[in-house]
Amino acid sequence: MSGEIVNLTEIEKSFGGVQVLSKVSLSVKEGEICCLAGENGCGKSTLIKIISGVYSHDGGQIALNGRTYPRLNPIDSIREGIQVIYQDFSLFPNLTVAENLALSDQVESGRAIVSWERMRRIAGESLAMIGIEMDPDKTVEELPVSGKQLVAIARAVYCNARLIIMDEPTTTLTQKEIDSLFTLIRNLKEKGISTLFVSHKIREMLDITEKITIMRNGRVVAGGDTGEFDEIKITQAMTGRDIGGERFHWSGVDEEPLLRTEKLSRRGAFSDIDLTVRSGEIVGITGLLGSGRTELALALFGRSPADGGKIFRSGMEVVIRSIQDAMENGIAYVPEDRLTEGLFLEQSIERNLFANTYKKFERFAGLLDFKKIRAAADKAMDDYGIVSPDIALPVRSLSGGNQQRVVLARWMSTGAEVLILNGPTVGVDVGSKFEIHKKLREIAERGVGILIFSDDIQELIMNCNRILVIHKGRFTDELQSDCLKEHDLIDRLNAYR
Amino acid sequence: MNFGFGKIAKGEGNIRQLSFITLCTFILMCWLLPDTFLTVRNFRSMSFQFPELGILSLAMMLAMLTGGIDLSLVGIANLASILGAFVFVKIMPPDSPEGVVLVYIAGVVALAVFVGMSCGLLNGFLISRLNVPPILATLGTMQLYTGIAIVLTKGAAVIGFPARYSVIGNGSVAGFGVPLIIFILLLTAFTVLLRKTNFGINLYLIGSNAKAALFSGIKVGKVLMISYMIGGLMAGLAGLIMSSRTNGAKADYGTSYILQSILVAVLGGVKPTGGSGYAIGILIAVLALQFLSSGFSMLRFSNFAKEFVWGVFLLAIMIVNYFTNERNKS
Amino acid sequence: MDKILRKNEFWLFCILLLMAFIVGGSNDAFWSRTNLFSLFKSSVVMGIFALGVLLVIVSGGIDISFPAFAVFSFYITVKYLLYIKFTGPVVIPFAMSMAIGTLLGLMNAFLISTFKLIPLIVTLGTGSAVTGFLRAFVGTGTLSNLPQPLIDFSRWNIYTETLSDGSVIGFSGSFLILIALSLAVAFVLRRTTLGRGVYAMGGDLTAAVRAGLPVPKLYYFTYGLVGALAGTAGIVHCSLIRLANPRDLEGAEMEVIAAVVLGGASLTGGKGTVSGTILGVFLIVLIKGSLILVGIPTDWQKVAIGVVLITATALTAYRSSKGGR
Known part of the structure; x- marks a missing residue:
């Protein structure tokens, strides 16, 4: 059976008396490409931090790979294969690609001495896992944004990710780069790795995802297969109102231009x-x-x-x-x-x-x-x-x-x-x-x-x-x-x- | 005149805390030393001691507001005072009549201002035009200015000022020491400059986000240049007070002031990363240090014990700030 | 980037050679072994300090307390050893001074990592406190009768020769300590997980936390090691000049930071190498030691260092702003 990597039921969370999440349920199955959508401040980021164990939840249930966690911590979350790629990628600009890819492993394995050969090998393996070729001896600051993102993804995949959560991954990419990112996400799906896409770009959600969950004011207001949604429906759900679509017309006179x-x-x-x-x-x-x-x-x-x-x-x-x-x-x-x-x-x-x-x-x-x-x-x-x-x-x-x-x-x-x-x-x-x-x-x-x-x-x-x-x-x-x-x-x- | 006391009352937390601690220090000293600390004589003598450091700290604050630092201030002060001393010793004819001496003193003040601003101009040029990080630029110019002072004096003290000159550092007007008056004037000018003028607000904006300042059309380079020039000018004035008070000018005089002025600025609530700080904080911080220092002198602590206490004081304040900020967050 | 860094060191080396030839060309005395040996000897203490400063700059911090720590370490060590009339192996004073330095460094780390304070301010405070404590409560007198093992150490030469005029010159063994420590620090920075962690945290602190690096441990490691190196440099310094003077080394922090920056370390953290740092130290030592040989009075030392530092940093800044556009 294709298991559920994440299963949240009726999660509650409040900060200083302010309820930021109420009765939020979300599930991501193995190999699924899901989207978590909503305007800024709707509770998306809080939810991600709960899944990654950074925040603890006040109520509801968290189950990762079928195992229920009354209190989830970041290490458990990583062990269950949850990897978050933040908007800033969390890479080290001054270090090489190889080192960025291998450093976590180096620390976790408890080795005191660094073998550069081993680092390059790990780097090669992780790049191969996502089917990318890159010079592992380049420093990350020399890479374009899309390259940095690939390094971040490769690192996540190498850390045995089963679910990669991407926070607004397309913001700084060109269309072409977005296309290749989507191809990559589909390839990951083939390997059984799920993606949770956090975004507010409607067209992209429709393009890539299979399931959409829309949040507003800390609640899930809509959810279901992507096929059931269109742009208007999503916008309505995200904003809670109709947004008119009248084009701009210029009716000025053709005088000396400004x-x-x-x-x-x-x-x-x-x-x-x-x-x-x-x-x-x-x-x-x-x-x-x-x-x-x-x-x-x-x-x-x-x-x-x-x-x-x-x-x-x-x-x-x-x-x-x-x-x-x-x-x-x-x-x-x-x-x-x-x-x-x-x-x-x-x-x-x-x-x-x-x-x-x-x-x-x-x-x-x-x-x-x-x-x-x-x-x-x-x-x-x-x-x-x-x-x-x-x-x-x-x-x-x-x-x-x-x-x-x-x-x-x-x-x-x-x-x-x-x-x-x-x-x-x-x-x-x-x-x-x-x-x-x-x-x-x-x-x-x-x-x-x-x-x-x-x-x-x-x-x-x-x-x-x-x-x-x-x-x-x-x-x-x-x-x-x-x-x-x-x-x-x-x-x-x-x-x- | 609103010195920012309102802000303190409203809850500029760290400054309020500092004021409280300063007051405690004051009361402690009064209690420990009722006969010597709480006397007119002591207050007079304190009022001659702290203005030099106070002025240098204001200059330091100016640099720190924009996210920089100025390590060359003391170097500038000494260079200015040495060049001034040369005017008296080498150019002014001995036995000049009173009037001529006064003209020379005015000339020396002008020279100190000029030297201070020129040195500040070089700092500003390196930082704003060549994009050298401030700590490095002023580390270099500190060596340079001190070096020039050493070359000029061969490391020896220059002495032999006219008696009139000592008024700047030792005189009084209506019972208030001249250095104190100069400091208060500068403090007032600073408060107005920082809170009430376009230039002052630009400093905060640059310190907060230099790139955004650039994109907002603020002339970042020019503002930085001027701010380092004002810093240099202040250092020049501090140099005058120093040489007049001690009746001598020396290349390595007051080198510990550089760290002390950073200490005062930070104690006074200036954020080393830029964009925040009040001139009034400098006054409170420099008073706190002066109370500590005078009190300890009277308690027969050595100068070194003071240095120890200052270091501990700085760390203690920072730690207390940490805890209050943490509490405010939650 | 690695290539450009290598280039930096290459250029630094060229400048060093060029300066050596200029000085040597105008005065043959430069090439005399007496002069060369003394240059090497005078780079030892600054070099050891610089290794520590390199470490802390790579981690994204700064330390201006190390001269105070060095003085504190050697003075207490010497005072105690004199008190117990120590005659044992020279390793003991070294270990003791190093241990004291380490403890002081760990104090910096504690303050920085626990209270999230800015390194510049913390080390300003601890430096002032430690100096004040030493002079107020331990002593201010210069100790000139060092324990015998330290005097023996200062006389230790790995190569000696007798000149035609009968005087004996030697290549100080203390230089071996600098070489050994340089290799050790280079190894630590390049080949250990901790060392790479230091680079990582200097590159991006948030990312380091997220990647699961033990950041507090890295702080203790960095500042502890800086303290240990300061303690070592301190004891070497007092042994070489055969005096334990609590007023020594004041202001040394600026010169050492200057040397490390000349060596290509970036104050924003994450960049810098041991080889560059050592070259930077040699450059400063060469300037300081050779002015007199080219007929410039030593009064000009600070001016020369200032000019070199300003030129070097201005060139670097100019080049990087060109590169960024």
Whole structure:
């Protein structure tokens, strides 16, 4: 009989009197590919930590491979073959691939002396187990993200994993890498290794998984075979509401564009880019990783300036050699990686909101007017629907969606007329994603020109009136999104692989 | 003027704790030494001792706020005081009339400010333009500045200041020592700078996340450069007070101040990883050390016993902070 | 990365050779055996310290308490041995000093791992406390009549020759200790599970915890070993200068850290090698010892070290920022 690796029944968990999980049941059978879905803060991560023994459960039953554990600890969980691959992979960047793969074994086997030969052998074996070839003497920091992920998977498999739990595994991968990850997951299934996919990307769930469990507010709200679900049903279950799907239409006039580039180039990144963004437009730019997409965004924002061509703002030629130049010319940029490039986690919401606009509040002798700042903060919180009891709280206390809105509000308060967003909803849950898209449309309506760099095809089609495809540093297609089909765009992108 | 006392009352836990411990130290010393500690004379003498360290600690705090550190501060202080001393000894004609002496003193103060800022500029350049980690950059410049001071003096003390000069380190205005007045002025200026200006808030933001600061359009390089220059300037001023108070300038004077200023900053609640700290914390921490140190002197402990107690004190505070933070978490 | 590291050491070696030839070219006295022998001898203590600092930097920490620990260890050892009028084998004072150093190092580890404190602050505190304790409660006097075994050790040469003017010079046996300890630390770092654990924890502490590495044990191992090395360096130092002076070695921490950083260790942890470190030590010792030979007064020592350190770190930082773009 194909046994159940994990069987949770009616798990309860609370922290400091707050119930975070109530009556959560979940089971994963041998060789099954399951998905645990839900918005940020729905209890997914708590559940994973309970399965891996990091947290203990307050009520309910945990059975691993048929054995009931009244109190599960991490070592038991690992012994039962549960391996978690965290988003950061938990690898050692300074060590070689071989060592990363073999270190756990080295420690567990209780050997005091390291045999490099043995390490390489273990590395070779574990890479072979997932059918990957890789230079075991490379250090992990030299690998691309997808390579790191493969090392993490190989390590899990070598540790006799029976169930691999992957926490948001596709966030930083390109489409091609996602495809090969899925192939790998299917191969693992052949070997009887199950995968629990933790995600909020709906399309991927439908693609790869056989069974879906959806959580909201600490409860399981839907579950069953993937075949029974479609995008709408999942979204409804995750957010608890209907999310409308009306496409964005631009109805402005074809006047002098807010932003125009002429043969913009940067050596080794992109060349001859002719781009226009008009008032009220939302223009999408997409391309594979390494297509010059991010480089173009950074050049328009002056982070790594272009070295050829011209940029016009409302018809006037401008020089953008630094972020300050871009800001002076009313160009704002919401970065790709909110946590490392956007937010000051330990600092207050107020400081995060006004990080680059404090100068506006200077009175005499450079002193700031905190009354005005307070009022402006209240207004921004209101405008952008940021929910928090106190603007003096650290921004860390906010949810991902609220945090992204803080960054957006920060940039809009600079009075920018051109807003560049790089992956605006990466790592944002479905509900917040919807709110952010709504906000972007509002901003566009006020006459701001918006440029979205993204690889979320659906996001682009729904929210942009034009989509440009960049490949090898050049624009290859310009598409009106009115009647564009998702798979058309995907096909075009696939053609460049 | 809001020095941040409000924050303390509101529960800036670690500073509140430090204030409490400082108060306890004070009461303990008063109780142990009612005749000597709790006297005007003692308070006067303490008020001349701690400002040097206080000023250096403020400079250290500035570097630590941005997630850096400045090991070269004492080197800068000594270099500034030695160059000033040379002006008096080698350039100023002996038997100059009173007015001329005053002009020279003003010149020496200006020179110290200039030297301090130039040294800070080099630190800032290495750190913000060449991306050298602050601890390494200032480790190097510490050697360099101290080295230049040694080359200039051959390691010997430079003495022979005009009597007027000693006012900076030993004089009083309305009963308050000049060093204390300078320290209080700088402390006030710092509080305003850090809490009420764009520049000050930028320092916290950079310390919290330098990359995000860059992407927010904050001129990170410029802010860092200026902050190390201000640090150097403060060190130059501390050098003036040191040389004026001791009536001498020497390349290796006060080398223990560098570790002490880190100690004061950390005691005062400045996070070594950057992004948090209050100027008022520096005042409380430096007072705590001064009470301990004066009290122990009166109890006939040697200087070395003080060093021992300081180390233990630092560790004890850190451990107490650990336990309160743990308790707050759960 | 390994290749680039090897390259780093290669370049360091080239610079070392270049400097030797410059100094030697301007003054023949550099190549005299008297000078070379003394250079090797003066690199011993700094070298042993540097091995410890390398270890702690690789682990992602820093230690500025080791000179204080070294002084504490040798002073107590010598004082006690004088008190009991010790005449036994030289191994005893070494073992004793090492043991005291180890205990002190374990204290650092305890504070760092139990209370999750920052190594810089902890070692600042323990360094100050230990120095203060020693001078306040143990003594401040210089002990110049070391126990005989230590004096014998300082005279131990593995090679001696008589110069034409009749004076005798020798290659100090203490250098063997540096070689042995270097090999031992290299072995530990490269070939033991603990050593690799130190690299792993310096690379990513969270990952180390998740991978099941015994992180507290690694702290005790690292800081304990740093203490042991400090104790050893201390006793070697006091034996070589034939004095036990509790005011010695003040400020040595900065120079040693400078040497280790010159040797290519990264202060962010996880990177650094024994060979690089030893080359870094040689470089600093060469600068300190050779200025006078090229006609620069020794007053310039600190300036020279400062300039070299600034240049080296600036070049490294510049190169890595180029590489990152």
